[in-house]
Amino acid sequence: SNSYSYSHLFPVYYYKNYHNPSRGWYVLSPITLSYFSTDQYGDFDLGLLGLLYYRNNKIRQKTDVRRVLLGSLWNEVKRPERGYHSRGSLWGLLWEYETESETGFKKFSILKGLYKRVTYKGKTRNRFFWIF
Numbered sequence: 001s002n003s004y005s006y007s008h009l010f011p012v013y014y015y016k017n018y019h020n021p022s023r024g025w026y027v028l029s030p031i032t033l034s035y036f037s038t039d040q041y042g043d044f045d046l047g048l049l050g051l052l053y054y055r056n057n058k059i060r061q062k063t064d065v066r067r068v069l070l071g072s073l074w075n076e077v078k079r080p081e082r083g084y085h086s087r088g089s090l091w092g093l094l095w096e097y098e099t100e101s102e103t104g105f106k107k108f109s110i111l112k113g114l115y116k117r118v119t120y121k122g123k124t125r126n127r128f129f130w131i132f
Helices: none
Strands: 004-009 013-018 025-029 034-039 042-047 053-058 063-068 074-079 084-089 095-100 105-110 115-120 123-128
Touching: none
Parallel strands: none
Antiparallel strands: 004 013, 013 025, 025 034, 034 042, 042 053, 053 063, 063 074, 074 084, 084 095, 095 105, 105 115, 115 123
């Protein structure tokens, strides 16, 4: 077709690419329960129904969520408020690194406070064992 091209070996995969870059492309794989897409609004990816890999990037809202193994291995969140960006493992319980690009805030923590390093307004504080 003049507006798109596609390729498939169903049920292994189905791929469709629109010739208009704003419409993007997508891949559907029923056999692996996966879906990946990109268009002018962002990216949406599901690997093994989102259990193995999940990404939802919304360009206009400036949000991005990316998770590997439901966030237990890798959890990353971006929000437009103050340029917030967080990444970590085990939903931030094992380790987490948070930044705010507008305020200069940075926080790194291990085991939600066993060790925490916070930098804000040029001052850095270190805490050990949730008390210091």
